[in-house]
Amino acid sequence: MxxxxxxxxxxxxxxxxxxxxxxxxxxxxxxxxxxxxxxxxxxxxxxxxxxxxxxxxxxxxxxxxxxxxxxxxxxxxxxxxxxxxxxxxxxxxxxxxxxxxxxxxxxxxxxxxxxxxxxxxxxxxxxxxxxxxxxxxxxxxxxxxxxxxxxxxxxxxxxxxxxxDPAQRLAVVGTDPFALAIAALGQRIGWDTVLLAPFAPEGETPLEVPVLRSALADSLASIAPDPWTAIAVATHDLERDREALVPALAGSAGYVGVLGSRRKLDERRAGLRAAGLREGEIDRLKAPIGLPIGAASPWEVALAVIAEIVADARSRTSGESA
Known part of the structure; x- marks a missing residue:
């Protein structure tokens, strides 16, 4: 500055x-x-x-x-x-x-x-x-x-x-415009941001955001999520989502959210349950991700997601100076 x-x-x-x-x-x-x-x-x-x-x-x-x-x-x-x-x-x-x-x-x-x-x-x-x-x-x-x-x-x-408090971190799983916008906005407001994408295209990313290309479970383990880490999953694929959500919800991340239709929420929860997660762990999931502001474009969705992460963090540290 x-x-x-x-x-x-x-x-x-x-x-x-x-x-x-x-x-x-x-x-x-x-x-x-x-x-x-x-x-x-x-x-x-x-x-x-x-x-x-x-x-x-x-x-x-x-x-x-x-x-x-x-x-x-x-x-x-x-x-x-x-x-x-x-x-x-x-x-x-x-x-x-x-x-x-x-x-x-x-x-x-x-x-x-x-x-x-x-x-x-x-x-x-x-x-x-x-x-x-x-x-x-x-x-x-x-x-x-x-x-x-x-x-x-x-x-x-x-x-x-x-x-x-430790600085807010953001891990975004995905490579589509929604994932890119969420990562870009998180980085813009000063959060330590990373993209987790073993399926990412080769070459440089369009953002100045680090990309981890190893398996999702390995990438999540490498960043060691803590209560000041938010994980936003945006792959639009139930199986890939599950690969990220299972270790994320079982870990210590303060926020875990997934982009997707509300109609698929029951199916998603059933898959997480079948993967061995307890109900309390599944209940931590924010789905659909983001505050309900009627967001449609990638940047609007990113705004809704970032705002929800902030609101969630403030609610957990109510009365404390962060």
Whole structure:
């Protein structure tokens, strides 16, 4: 994303970054101290508790209000980088910053902390991120820790408690326009996306998406699906679908869906049952795949599928910052 802070009249592309971990690790690798701004309380506003900005001496990423407070937060963040003191910023009702208004009429409380590049919490967050483990960042503003979520209790005086889930992954089974559109849209929104297609045409794919051409069971095993992995099956062939669905539903993937007619659902379930899956495993299947928005074209179907994956993930992590 943007390598420098946006100027007046520039598009706010830095706000397209929702998860600032990559910027955090990049700053640490460059030996650069940064400031982390975290929403810890919100009454109204477009961003939830846990939303973050990362600020360096020259840049910032993420957004907290949709353009109302970001420049001011960056100003205070750089002061925190300079003097090392944490800050609590309040915008909206009861704020000392009377010249900054929130059009939504809400109230946002932001905690600012200065983070040196060699901080142990950054190292632990990177380790847990690479291991695809949920991490809990806890900070009192000056001292912080990061551990696998649920392993240790947060410090009682912590000003910031922020959970980081593993990044969303998407595995799409198929090669037709529906499969390509689902994979392309998943990749476009930043998900780690792969096509599973032992039956794929030879040569390069039309997308910059990796293709695994080994047997479907082997491909699924190689990506080791976890609760933050979605598997979308779109082969239009009951037998090929079953080759993917049996290991997918028996595994740990958070979401498994299949494209196809509702009329064939009973036949599909019977085939999965005959393959040895239990009813509870079969009940995990989203079929037909995607939210019911009347989608018809490949891109509309992709939109419905991606939206259903997001809705499903949010429902499973309700009340947590992802």
């Amino acid at each position: 943007s390598a420098a802070e946006p100027g007046i009249g520039e598009w706010p592309t830095e706000g397209l970054v929702d998860d600032v971990r990559s910027q955090m690790f990049r700053a640490a690798d460059a030996g650069e101290t940064f400031a982390l701004a975290t929403i810890v309380a919100a009454d109204g506003g477009p961003r939830p508790v846990g939303a973050q900005m990362l600020v360096t001496a020259a840049s910032y990423w993420g957004f907290l209000s949709g353009g109302c407070i970001e420049a001011d937060v960056a100003l205070h963040a750089r002061e925190a980088i300079a003097d090392g003191q944490p800050r609590r910023l309040v915008y909206g009702e009861g704020s000392p910053f009377i010249d900054i208004r929130l059009p939504c009429g809400g109230r946002i409380q932001v905690e600012l902390e200065r983070v040196p590049p060699d901080d142990a919490a950054v190292h632990d967050l990177r380790r847990l991120t690479l291991a695809r483990e949920p991490a809990l960042w806890t900070s009192d503003g000056k001292h912080r820790s990061c551990s696998k979520d649920g392993v240790t209790d947060p410090a009682p005086r912590a000003r910031v408690r922020r959970r980081y």
